[in-house]
Amino acid sequence: xxxxxxxxPTTGRSAMxxxxxxxxxxxxxxxxxxxxxxxxxxxADDLVQDCLERVISHWHRRRNEDARTWVFAILHxxxxxxxxxxxxxxxxxxxxxxxxxxxxxxxxxxDDLARADVVSAIQQLAEEPRSVLLLVAVxxxxxxxxxxxxxxxxxxxxxxxSRARERLRQILESPARGVRPGSHLRRVK
Amino acid sequence: xxxxxxTEDDLHAYVDGRxxxxxxxxxxxxxxKHPDVANRFASYSVQRTLLQGAFDPIxxxxxxxxxxxxxxxxxxxxxxxxxxxxxxxxxxLLFAGGSGGWYMRDIMVPPSEGVVALAREASDSFTTYAGxxxxxVELRADSMVELVGWATERMGRxxxxxxxxKSGYRLMGGRVVSTPxxxxxxxxxxxxxxxxxxxxxxPMAVDQTRTMTPHSQGKVDGWAWASNGMGYSLVGSLPSQAxxxxxxxxxxxxxxxx
Numbered sequence: 001x002x003x004x005x006x007x008x009p010t011t012g013r014s015a016m017x018x019x020x021x022x023x024x025x026x027x028x029x030x031x032x033x034x035x036x037x038x039x040x041x042x043x044a045d046d047l048v049q050d051c052l053e054r055v056i057s058h059w060h061r062r063r064n065e066d067a068r069t070w071v072f073a074i075l076h077x078x079x080x081x082x083x084x085x086x087x088x089x090x091x092x093x094x095x096x097x098x099x100x101x102x103x104x105x106x107x108x109x110x111d112d113l114a115r116a117d118v119v120s121a122i123q124q125l126a127e128e129p130r131s132v133l134l135l136v137a138v139x140x141x142x143x144x145x146x147x148x149x150x151x152x153x154x155x156x157x158x159x160x161x162s163r164a165r166e167r168l169r170q171i172l173e174s175p176a177r178g179v180r181p182g183s184h185l186r187r188v189k
Numbered sequence: 190x191x192x193x194x195x196t197e198d199d200l201h202a203y204v205d206g207r208x209x210x211x212x213x214x215x216x217x218x219x220x221x222k223h224p225d226v227a228n229r230f231a232s233y234s235v236q237r238t239l240l241q242g243a244f245d246p247i248x249x250x251x252x253x254x255x256x257x258x259x260x261x262x263x264x265x266x267x268x269x270x271x272x273x274x275x276x277x278x279x280x281x282l283l284f285a286g287g288s289g290g291w292y293m294r295d296i297m298v299p300p301s302e303g304v305v306a307l308a309r310e311a312s313d314s315f316t317t318y319a320g321x322x323x324x325x326v327e328l329r330a331d332s333m334v335e336l337v338g339w340a341t342e343r344m345g346r347x348x349x350x351x352x353x354x355k356s357g358y359r360l361m362g363g364r365v366v367s368t369p370x371x372x373x374x375x376x377x378x379x380x381x382x383x384x385x386x387x388x389x390x391x392p393m394a395v396d397q398t399r400t401m402t403p404h405s406q407g408k409v410d411g412w413a414w415a416s417n418g419m420g421y422s423l424v425g426s427l428p429s430q431a432x433x434x435x436x437x438x439x440x441x442x443x444x445x446x447x
Contacts, residue, residue, distance in 0.1 A: 016262060024258050028248035031256070035247050045253055052261055088384055088427065115243040118236060136205055137237040138244045143207070158198050165201075165233045172236070 019059045022067045023052070029139055030075055036122070036134045037079040047082060051075040069148040072139070076131065076149055083127060121171040122164075129164035132157055195219045200226065204234045303396030304420055308404040308413040310368040311389035311422035314375045315409050318364075319385040319425075326362030326377050336363050336374075343372035346392050346419060351439040353378050358386060358435070370394065386425040386432075388439065393420040401436060403429045412436035416444060 030051060034044040051074050062070055122130055135146045143161075147154040195216055202208050203216040220227040254260065318325050328336040333350060341347045343365045350360065358378040366375045366389070373391030393399075393415045401414035404422075411424030412432055421443065423436040 020258055027252050027256055027258070028250075031250070031252070032244050032247040036244065045256060048256055049261070052256060052258060053265075056258070056262060056265065084382065084384075085426070088382065111242065115239055118239040119243045122240070134240070134244075137240045140205075143202075158201065161201055162197060165236060166229075168236055169229070169232050173232075 015060055019056065023055055023071060026068060026071055027052075030071065033072065033075060033134060033139055034079060036130070036138070037083060037127075043082075047075065047078050050078050054078075066145065066148065069141070069145045072135070072141070072145075072149045073151070080127065117172060118168070121168055124171055125164055125167055129160045129167065132160040133164040133168070136161055200230050201233070204230055204237060303393070304399045304402065304413040304415055304422070305404070306368075306370065307389065307391065307393070307396075307415070307420040308411060308422050308424075309406060310366075310370075310373065310391075311375075311387060311411055311413065311424045312404070312406040312409045314366050314373075314389050315385075315387040315411075315424045315426075316407075318375065318377065319387055325385070327364035329362035330360045332362070333360075340365055340372075340374040344374065344392055348374045348390055348419075349443045350376060351388065351442045353386075353435060353438065356435055356438065357381065361385075384425065384427065386423060386427075386435070388421065388423045390419055390421045390443075393418055396420065401440065403433075405429065414440060416440070419443070 027048070030048045031045060034047045034051075035041065038044040038047060051071065054074050055071055058074075122133065125133070131150065132146055135141045135149060136143070141149065143154055143157050146157045150157070152160075193215075199208065199212065199216050200220075203213065203220075208216060220230065328339070337348060337350065340363075350363075352360070354360075357380045359380070361377045361379050363374055363376040365372050367373075368389075368391060370393075371391060373389050376388045376390075378386045378388070396415050397418045399413075399415040399420075401412050404411050404413055408426050409424050410427060410429040410432060411422050412429065413420065413422035414436075415421070421436075421439060423432055423439055425432055
């Protein structure tokens with residue numbers, strides 16, 4: 001039995017090699033993108049694990065030529081579903097936690113503060129423009145790739161990008177900024 | 190230089206470094222002449238740098254062992270082999286002799302009668318149909334008369350279609366589904382967030398009247414009960430305490446009609 005387990009099915013060997021060589025290098029970026037949705041590192045890695053399981057089981061049926069957009073699309077859809085479930089269950093994460101968590105150590109330097117600010121600011125964006133901004137600015141995908149990941153026309157990518165950047169600028173330049181990352185949570189309008 | 194006007198898209202592509210050299214130069218020249226626009230896009234450029242600075246360290250972390258592709262692939266293979274072995278073992282037991290086989294069946298299969306079975310059937314219907322994007326229901330809510338007629342004919346009992354609109358759930362429609370205990374009627378509801386619920390009802394041979402109890406199967410929770418020979422189970426991927434008032438509401442409605 002041990003021999004069978006080690007050998008496994010001989011067919012699909014090269015497909016698995018193909019999968020490994022293409023998908024393995026993406027894993028760090030997948031973890032990073034997941035963290036833009038789910039701030040708890042363990043929960044974000046759960047998403048990535050789900051994603052990888054799906055990638056493995058559907059790899060042979062992949063029609064998309066660009067493996068990167070295909071894999072990101074799977075992760076994105078899982079992440080959006082997770083967000084919806086969380087919203088339904090009324091969970092939310094305080095933004096201080098997000099910022100602190102992402103920073104790994106308390107922000108002391110001015111740069112760190114600015115990063116903590118930008119992280120708490122993007123959490124205030126709606127999911128759709130935020131995803132576009134993260135895919136463009138952090139994952140460095142082309143606009144055409146983003147359109148493919150999100151299954152939307154490229155014109156929509158551009159308008160969401162524009163909306164995200166302008167909204168982020170307003171948040172970062174608003175007077176409330178600089179009090180403390182996440183302080184808007186307690187602000188009552 | 191071309192005469193093509195500078196677009197917002199060009200400016201974003203400039204920030205993202207996606208322009209060819211010629212266009213890049215044109216945008217750069219344009220920004221020199223338009224300080225307001227230049228300010229705005231300079232701030233976008235700073236955002237880009239800040240976002241990268243905040244998120245990039247995550248990609249530098251060592252990849253946890255559970256995300257190692259080789260491990261995931263190996264585990265899947267192992268599971269495939271184990272399930273094959275389990276199936277083989279079960280086949281051997283079943284062939285080993287009627288009583289032995291049936292004895293194992295009793296151990297391995299949960300009770301398959303009454304509201305417990307109904308609950309399982311409802312969860313299965315939810316799993317199969319609630320995620321269906323093409324055709325979650327056979328007959329939509331605008332064909333309710335037809336649906337009731339169909340279900341009545343197949344089940345031998347006229348079903349009640351509960352109204353959950355007070356709780357924000359619309360009836361999408363339904364279909365007759367097969368269960369090990371005969372035909373049942375599955376109704377599907379959804380709300381504005383796209384959350385779907387499934388209610389399964391069918392005549393009961395066992396547990397003709399039974400108080401409401403919660404059940405759970407994987408990520409699907411629900412409540413099942415029976416009254417006057419009809420069983421009901423409401424399921425969804427919601428916490429069972431969120432489903433409880435809805436199930437209560439349905440129970441009142443079907444009792445009022447019965």
